[in-house]
Amino acid sequence: MYDVVIVGGGLAGLINAIVLSRAGMQVLLVEKKTYPFHRVCGEYISNETLPFLHSLGIDPHQWGASSINYLQVSAPSGTMLQMPLDLGGFGISRYTLDEKLYQIALAAGATILTGKTVEDIIYQNEYFQIQLSDQTLYQSSYVIGAYGKRTRLDKQLNRDFIHTRSPYVGVKYHIRTDFPLNYIALHNFKDGYCGLSAIEDNKYNLCYLTTRENIRQHGSIEAMEEALMYKNPYLKALKANADFLFEKPEVINEISFAPKSSLENHILMSGDAAGLITPLCGNGMAMAIHSAHVLSGYLIQAQRENWKRKQLEQTYAQVWQHLFARRLQVGRTLQRLFGNEIITGIAIQTLRTCTPLARWLVKKTHGQPF
Ligand SMILES: Cc1cc2nc3c(=O)[nH]c(=O)nc-3n(C[C@H](O)[C@H](O)[C@H](O)COP(=O)(O)OP(=O)(O)OC[C@H]3O[C@@H](n4cnc5c(N)ncnc54)[C@H](O)[C@@H]3O)c2cc1C
Secondary structure, three states: OEEEEEEOOOHHHHHHHHHHHHOOOOEEEEEOOOOOOOOOOOOEEEHHHHHHHHHOOOOHHHHOOEEEEEEEEEOOOOOEEEEEEEEEEEEOOHHHHHHHHHHHHHHOOOEEEEOOOEEEEEEEOOEEEEEEOOOOEEEEEEEEEOOOOOOHHHHHOOOHHHHOOOOEEEEEEEEEEOOOOOEEEEEEEOOEEEEEEEOOOOOEEEEEEEEHHHHHHHOOHHHHHHHOHHHOHHHHHHHHOEEEOOOOOEEEEEEOOOOOOOEEOOEEEOHHHOOOOOHHHOOHHHHHHHHHHHHHHHHHHHHHOOOOHHHHHHHHHHHHHHHHHHHHHHHHHHHHHOOOHHHHHHHHHHHHHOHHHHHHHHHHHOOOOO
16 A cells, blocks of 8 residues: 555656655555666756756766757758757756666655556545556555556546557667767758757767658668658768667657646646657656656645645646646647748748747747746
8 A cells, every 4th residue: 555656667757756755655656667778768858957856956967967058950951040048958868867766766765666567547435456567456545647658558548649640750879979068959851850969978869750651651760761861961961970879779659749638537647648748849858857846746735734636636737737738739839840841941941030039939848947
């Protein structure tokens, strides 16, 4: 019997586990993989997270994170927009970051089961029953769904977005190359865009989003990269001057940016499980950390002040909507501007001549420091 069971140990799950365990709650976190591991992500985190991370005693720069304060965006033709990033961010691999947070969550007293999958969650008479892949059962007063973009649990919960296939595929490499450590680049190609930014140990993250159809048409990831991605002159130059450090890329499918709900059958959703912002905005990790900060804060308050479940659920759902719904909407709109070679070229040319507009757009996809 636990106060809270957290399903999924990405950023949202681990931050919830750290805050709730430090507040004295009995926490069980279940993660289907085993730390440390790589996952598809651009690994650029907005500085809006730093005050909160520092308040937890976490300083990613101590773990080698790069500091990023300049943005480059290029069209498939090579037209380039460059601008300072007002707030900026830092770069660190999820391999390192998640492993460090896992260790901090363990030290805070959380029970963490790795290599196990949550198969079923049943809510009855104010309690949850949680069944794992090895058939063990746990009970808890609350469940946090922090299981990311898409899992079988979404099917069981009959969530709307799960009924529609998503066309998007994400691919990630770590490379060594020669590129300013304080820059993040976003290079566009037909039906895709590719981010490049420094992480720890003088390594760089090269991560792109494209469509399944793009890859299918060319027969393989490598063939698509050759035919389309490396047509962008900046990516072509990068390829000629980079060591690829993985034997094969990390790949994920079915990335959906469709609206979701932050509450499903009394499960409190956090991070991507509540809504995923397009990677174009580079802000999903900040939102995962922020949503975990907000949710764990209300859970602690609810326990201390004996809130009814309904009060907790309504408060969290309203605050989540207020903090994130607009950003997700702007992200979806921006996403439509990218991919089409002509529209992307026009959009970048326009933003080049109107830097205040470009700065305003970046601001709209980011939140305030918290
Ligand atoms: C191509 C791409 C590039 C991106 N680039 C950036 C970027 O540069 N900056 C940024 O801020 N954001 C970026 N994002 C978004 C960012 O990766 C996510 O928003 C962030 O990882 C969300 O964290 P999370 O904790 O919600 O989910 P995740 O980090 O996905 O963690 C979910 C965890 O749940 C586990 N899990 C799933 N199902 C179960 C189950 N049934 N039982 C147990 N465990 C389970 C999974 O193994 C996983 O570890 C990008 C996304 C994509 C697709």
